[in-house]
Amino acid sequence: xxxxxxxxxxxxxxxxxxxxxxxxxxxxxxxxxxxxxxxxxxxxxxxxxxxxxxxxxxxxxxxxxxxxxxxxxxxxxxxxxxxxxxxxxxxxxxxxxxxxxxxxxxxxxxxxxxxxxxxxxxxxxxxxxxxxxxxxxxxxxxxxxxxxxxxxxxxxxxxxxxxxxxxxxxxxxxxxxxxxxxxxxxxxxxxxxxxxxxxxxxxxxxxxxxxxxxxxxxxxxxxxxxxxxxxxxxxxxxxxxxxxxxxxxxxxxxxxxxxxxxxxxxxxxxxxxxxxxxxxxxxxxxxxxxxxxxxxxxxxxxxxxxxxxxxxxxxxxxxxxxxxxxxxxxxxx
Amino acid sequence: xxxxxxxxxxxxxxxxxxxxxxxxxxxxxxxxxxxxxxxxxxxxxxxxxxxxxxxxxxxxxxxxxxxxxxxxxxxxxxxxxxxxxxxxxxxxxxxxxxxxxxxxxxxxxxxxxxxxxxxxxxxxxxxxxxxxxxxxxxxxxxxxxxxxxxxxxxxxxxxxxxxxxxxxxxxxxxxxxxxxxxxxxxxxxxxxxxxxxxxxxxxxxxxxxxxxxxxxxxxxxxxxxxxxxxxxxxxxxxxxxxxxxxxxxxxxxxxxxxxxxxxxxxxxxxxxxxxxxxxxxxxxxxxxxxxxxxxxxxxxxxxxxxxxxxxxxxxxxxxxxxxxxxxxxxxxx
Numbered sequence: 001x002x003x004x005x006x007x008x009x010x011x012x013x014x015x016x017x018x019x020x021x022x023x024x025x026x027x028x029x030x031x032x033x034x035x036x037x038x039x040x041x042x043x044x045x046x047x048x049x050x051x052x053x054x055x056x057x058x059x060x061x062x063x064x065x066x067x068x069x070x071x072x073x074x075x076x077x078x079x080x081x082x083x084x085x086x087x088x089x090x091x092x093x094x095x096x097x098x099x100x101x102x103x104x105x106x107x108x109x110x111x112x113x114x115x116x117x118x119x120x121x122x123x124x125x126x127x128x129x130x131x132x133x134x135x136x137x138x139x140x141x142x143x144x145x146x147x148x149x150x151x152x153x154x155x156x157x158x159x160x161x162x163x164x165x166x167x168x169x170x171x172x173x174x175x176x177x178x179x180x181x182x183x184x185x186x187x188x189x190x191x192x193x194x195x196x197x198x199x200x201x202x203x204x205x206x207x208x209x210x211x212x213x214x215x216x217x218x219x220x221x222x223x224x225x226x227x228x229x230x231x232x233x234x235x236x237x238x239x240x241x242x243x244x245x246x247x248x249x250x251x252x253x254x255x256x257x258x259x260x261x262x263x264x265x266x267x268x269x270x271x272x273x274x275x276x277x278x279x280x281x282x283x284x285x286x287x288x289x290x291x292x293x294x295x296x297x298x299x300x301x302x303x304x305x306x307x308x309x310x311x312x313x314x315x316x317x318x319x320x321x322x323x324x325x326x327x328x329x330x331x332x333x
Numbered sequence: 334x335x336x337x338x339x340x341x342x343x344x345x346x347x348x349x350x351x352x353x354x355x356x357x358x359x360x361x362x363x364x365x366x367x368x369x370x371x372x373x374x375x376x377x378x379x380x381x382x383x384x385x386x387x388x389x390x391x392x393x394x395x396x397x398x399x400x401x402x403x404x405x406x407x408x409x410x411x412x413x414x415x416x417x418x419x420x421x422x423x424x425x426x427x428x429x430x431x432x433x434x435x436x437x438x439x440x441x442x443x444x445x446x447x448x449x450x451x452x453x454x455x456x457x458x459x460x461x462x463x464x465x466x467x468x469x470x471x472x473x474x475x476x477x478x479x480x481x482x483x484x485x486x487x488x489x490x491x492x493x494x495x496x497x498x499x500x501x502x503x504x505x506x507x508x509x510x511x512x513x514x515x516x517x518x519x520x521x522x523x524x525x526x527x528x529x530x531x532x533x534x535x536x537x538x539x540x541x542x543x544x545x546x547x548x549x550x551x552x553x554x555x556x557x558x559x560x561x562x563x564x565x566x567x568x569x570x571x572x573x574x575x576x577x578x579x580x581x582x583x584x585x586x587x588x589x590x591x592x593x594x595x596x597x598x599x600x601x602x603x604x605x606x607x608x609x610x611x612x613x614x615x616x617x618x619x620x621x622x623x624x625x626x627x628x629x630x631x632x633x634x635x636x637x638x639x640x641x642x643x644x645x646x647x648x649x650x651x652x653x654x655x656x657x658x659x660x661x662x663x664x665x666x
């Protein structure tokens with residue numbers, strides 16, 4: 001048995017979250033619903049125009065790791081912070097959730113990454129990410145013991161933005177496969193897919209990646225087709241397993257000829273979509289590494305995603321294991 | 334007309350907020366519902382045992398200033414942060430809310446104050462405050478232009494904890510009274526009242542303070558009586574105006590022989606009581622400085638307090654002016 005259920009690898013980012021109106025986005029040239037990469041100067045500028053905010057640890061794969069731990073899974077994380085106050089907060093939060101996190105922090109500049117997240121009245125989040133210390137994540141940060149001792153290694157497509165992380169990913173994937181384990185990725189964002197389409201497809205077709213998470217617009221972007229069904233057929237050919245989220249329409253899971261269609265959970269009030277995809281992946285991978293069937297994996301994903309979008313911030317404050325037990329999706333430990 | 338409606342003075346603190354169970358409080362010797370003062374070493378220890386948290390700007394009088402600005406009032410603030418990341422966050426958030434905040438930050442050690450706030454399942458918050466840079470707030474931080482140009486100067490009793498702030502308060506109160514304006518304070522916390530009872534009573538009886546905010550347990554602590562009615566009579570003699578909050582029982586406002594009893598607003602879900610008293614004061618003082626009657630001032634206080642306890646964090650994320658207009662408590666500007 002592996003020591004960890006899931007090793008997550010991603011950009012370690014502290015979220016700075018505020019509400020704004022639609023006009024703010026257009027006035028500041030922020031692409032709605034997307035992850036906008038920004039430099040230090042633009043970060044200063046946007047922050048000076050941002051309303052009162054709250055801070056919470058985030059980062060796509062970090063949120064997934066926290067979600068898996070909250071479900072009771074054994075999660076580990078690779079991600080680069082700096083040795084500054086935001087880095088301490090990040091490290092505290094992910095460890096306090098029970099995630100094994102030992103990536104050496106950068107000493108000094110650049111500072112810990114932050115993403116200014118603007119939440120519009122419709123609950124949609126638009127992210128503005130300054131990568132900071134994340135640009136230093138590289139092959140030397142691959143801890144072999146975790147890379148080869150995790151049932152699934154999961155990473156975010158966002159890691160193609162910093163210069164060195166893709167080398168770390170390839171190294172980790174190699175170690176995982178050599179140990180007989182699987183590798184999963186999320187396509188992260190439709191614009192990210194647009195930046196790295198051919199590389200992402202190569203990762204899948206070469207078998208570097210076994211399992212793919214994506215939402216509908218990322219999938220559509222990947223195959224540059226307007227047909228969801230067509231794209232679904234293609235991804236079923238290109239990887240072993242894919243889980244495609246469709247917001248309030250739930251998700252579709254494909255494995256070869258097999259299909260599972262899963263409903264979203266009912267939402268009382270949509271507050272902030274930040275973390276929805278990350279938490280879907282957390283629920284799915286928790287079920288998957290516990291040996292559940294595809295539909296049940298999808299239901300755990302729907303549950304976690306549905307809970308996180310009813311609060312501000314990217315990581316649910318409930319115990320996901322309790323929530324899943326109450327709904328009969330997991331047995332009491 | 335004064336340039337500002339209310340000048341608030343307080344300990345400038347960033348809140349670090351996490352949920353915990355009752356056992357955590359007893360295991361760690363934290364007095365429930367109180368503000369526990371801690372040193373840097375205990376702050377490290379508690380943080381290492383704290384669950385995943387979120388960060389939000391707080392500080393009692395800072396929350397009040399933010400609330401007044403959210404109502405559309407003209408608020409100013411004196412409070413000491415350090416020139417560090419938490420200090421930048423604090424400064425950003427209060428200014429982004431529209432509060433005039435120009436206190437010079439401390440250069441270097443000690444760092445910006447933080448309070449670890451543990452929220453139990455009943456919604457009650459227990460605070461653990463490391464005062465950090467707040468200990469440096471002193472008379473040199475009194476900006477004469479604001480001190481003498483604010484209809485009300487409002488400060489927190491907590492300012493008796495750091496060594497130099499009380500001198501700043503006496504100086505500001507003097508300037509306010511010389512300009513024909515009023516001075517208000519909150520008793521802050523029953524243990525704080527216990528530490529400074531005679532000084533607080535002297536502030537009231539000498540006329541240094543005109544208006545007092547307190548909750549029931551602070552009032553009871555002040556007069557060391559078990560009778561609420563008795564305590565109410567005493568405070569009506571000792572200051573010009575007092576507003577006493579009583580949680581779900583609403584509040585009682587006394588001015589000489591005059592009494593106004595105000596209901597609390599209906600709550601869907603009590604999430605986190607942090608900021609309840611601060612936001613009551615914000616609503617009350619906004620109404621007061623706009624010339625509303627006592628009962629209407631209390632209703633504005635009830636509204637702001639009732640909204641903030643239905644979310645995590647000490648400052649409401651709604652526009653209080655919109656909320657008050659929707660309920661007919663304020664007219665559209």
